[in-house]
Amino acid sequence: MANRSTVSRAAIALLLGLLIAIPTGVKSIGVCYGMQGNNLPQPSAVVNLYKSKSIKAMRLYDPNQAALQALKSSNIQLILDVPKTALQSLASNASAANDWVQENVKAYSTGVSFKYITVGNEVIPGDQARYVLPAMRNIYSALSSAGLQNQIKVSTAVATSVLGVSYPPSNGSFSSDALTYLSPIVKFLASNGAPLLVNVYPYFSYVHNQNTIKIEYALFTSPGTVVTDGQYKYQNLFDAIVDAVYAALEKVGGSNVAIVVSESGWPSAGGTAATINNAKTYNQNLINHVGQGTPRRPGKAIETYIFEMFNENQKHPAVEQNFGLFYPSMQAVYSINFT
Numbered sequence: 001m002a003n004r005s006t007v008s009r010a011a012i013a014l015l016l017g018l019l020i021a022i023p024t025g026v027k028s029i030g031v032c033y034g035m036q037g038n039n040l041p042q043p044s045a046v047v048n049l050y051k052s053k054s055i056k057a058m059r060l061y062d063p064n065q066a067a068l069q070a071l072k073s074s075n076i077q078l079i080l081d082v083p084k085t086a087l088q089s090l091a092s093n094a095s096a097a098n099d100w101v102q103e104n105v106k107a108y109s110t111g112v113s114f115k116y117i118t119v120g121n122e123v124i125p126g127d128q129a130r131y132v133l134p135a136m137r138n139i140y141s142a143l144s145s146a147g148l149q150n151q152i153k154v155s156t157a158v159a160t161s162v163l164g165v166s167y168p169p170s171n172g173s174f175s176s177d178a179l180t181y182l183s184p185i186v187k188f189l190a191s192n193g194a195p196l197l198v199n200v201y202p203y204f205s206y207v208h209n210q211n212t213i214k215i216e217y218a219l220f221t222s223p224g225t226v227v228t229d230g231q232y233k234y235q236n237l238f239d240a241i242v243d244a245v246y247a248a249l250e251k252v253g254g255s256n257v258a259i260v261v262s263e264s265g266w267p268s269a270g271g272t273a274a275t276i277n278n279a280k281t282y283n284q285n286l287i288n289h290v291g292q293g294t295p296r297r298p299g300k301a302i303e304t305y306i307f308e309m310f311n312e313n314q315k316h317p318a319v320e321q322n323f324g325l326f327y328p329s330m331q332a333v334y335s336i337n338f339t
């Protein structure tokens with residue numbers, strides 16, 4: 001018979017172990033670094049700004065060599081996009097994919113912590129969609145040749161417009177147009193243990209549905225449950241959108257495919273409900289929330305990238321110019337705490 005104090009010490013150790021294992025404290029926050037501005041700081045200054053704000057991860061939309069150089073030995077984890085213009089060539093030409101990986105990944109892989117290569121951003125469905133999976137396969141093979149296929153995962157980033165049904169969340173399913181491309185892509189992701197990257201914008205859902213969605217639901221400030229979907233209760237729109245994509249994945253054999261939120265944000269100017277106060281509220285609440293997971297995946301921290309680092313003055317329409325956490329001067333638009 002075990003003596004009491006042994007049992008309770010074991011129980012306490014177990015309890016501590018559980019507390020340590022609970023992922024609610026995990027912060028998996030990155031920030032997207034878009035460069036569509038003619039007044040942005042040098043990449044080396046930008047990397048220093050990430051470090052000084054304790055931002056641990058970055059998404060880069062193309063393999064900008066100065067940015068990759070600056071990231072060397074920064075300890076910042078990186079999502080690197082394959083830009084749309086390269087998709088056709090990488091899809092049809094294995095040696096072009098090999099060159100792309102050698103020049104943009106292998107050349108930096110001892111210093112830069114590449115996490116995902118994103119083959120195309122929001123190109124499914126559409127006229128470039130057919131290139132995505134073949135390019136993913138060629139990039140995967142090229143990473144394998146470089147011995148990097150286990151540490152760097154290959155994926156693609158989709159907008160939530162790939163959903164044909166998004167409400168209630170458990171009814172989420174891909175539209176038939178998107179499904180044509182996503183069905184084999186989801187199989188590829190599942191067999192490689194890679195996540196699907198999803199750009200999630202409660203802001204645009206709210207703006208386009210102001211009659212039915214209250215802003216509190218979009219800003220994570222509702223005091224209680226807003227949507228009950230069977231056993232799942234939703235207090236914020238972000239979770240409802242992410243879970244609709246999880247439900248859609250489950251319907252096409254992707255139950256084990258995780259979602260990484262590759263963009264989410266709120267504009268501080270230039271559109272409906274686009275104020276500094278709302279942008280700060282959304283982004284700070286997002287940072288504070290994602291460690292908890294969603295009702296469908298409770299406790300599973302969602303790796304999330306805020307869109308975006310800087311206001312970009314060459315984007316259109318105007319609302320798209322104002323998602324930045326920082327002005328090009330590197331002054332904060334509003335204060336945000338990443339830690």
Ligand SMILES: *[C@@H]1O[C@H](CO)[C@@H](O)[C@H](O)[C@H]1NC(C)=O
Nearest residue numbers: 089092093094095096097099
């Ligand atoms: C394939 O890519 C290689 C390397 O970039 C290039 O030299 C070759 O011309 C390309 N082939 C075709 C058919 O485009």
Ligand SMILES: *[C@@H]1O[C@H](CO)[C@@H](O)[C@H](O)[C@H]1NC(C)=O
Nearest residue numbers: 165166167168169170171172
């Ligand atoms: C959701 O799916 C269920 C089961 O297929 C169906 O009965 C229900 O009508 C759907 N709800 C909506 C709002 O479409």
